[in-house]
Amino acid sequence: MDLENQKRVIDITEKFGAENVLVILGGAEAESSGLTAETVSNGDPTFAGPLAGVQLGLKVYHILEPEIKEVVDAQVFEDQVSMMEMVLDVDNIVKEVKEIREQYSKM
Numbered sequence: 001m002d003l004e005n006q007k008r009v010i011d012i013t014e015k016f017g018a019e020n021v022l023v024i025l026g027g028a029e030a031e032s033s034g035l036t037a038e039t040v041s042n043g044d045p046t047f048a049g050p051l052a053g054v055q056l057g058l059k060v061y062h063i064l065e066p067e068i069k070e071v072v073d074a075q076v077f078e079d080q081v082s083m084m085e086m087v088l089d090v091d092n093i094v095k096e097v098k099e100i101r102e103q104y105s106k107m
Contacts, residue, residue: 001035001036001039001040001044001049001051002049003048003049003050006039006044006049006050006051007049007050009021009023009040009051009056009058010050010051010054010056013056013058018056018057018058018106018107019107021056021058021059021107022058022059022060022061023037023040023058023059023060023061024060024061024062024063024068025037025060025061025062025063025097026062026063026081027062027093028084028088029089029093030089030092030093030095030096030097031096033062033093033096033097034096034097034099034100036060037060037062037096037097037100037101037104038100038104039051040056040058040060041055041056041057041058041059041060041100041101041104041105041106042055042057042100042103042104043055043056055104055106057104057105057106057107058105058107059101059105059107060097060100060101060105061097061101062093062094062097063081064081064085064088064090064093064094065094065097065098
């Protein structure tokens, strides 16, 4: 997650409160999705950005997780996500993000 997006997450969390923020990722790989999930929930693990040492505890999901897929308009999901769902390693992505969420999310 780049430094500008880390700053945006902090600003949004300060404005709306962590209990009102849900982060939905769309990364194509389990490892990068996991790093981003950790960054927004437990702080930047590289200690390079605005979220270094900042544990927001935000709840984070990947767009491919069943909980999110259920609430997204089916046509929008079909148009925007379904093609990638066919080619990505969905199980590993979901597993990685879920583990981070269960470990670090406080909301």
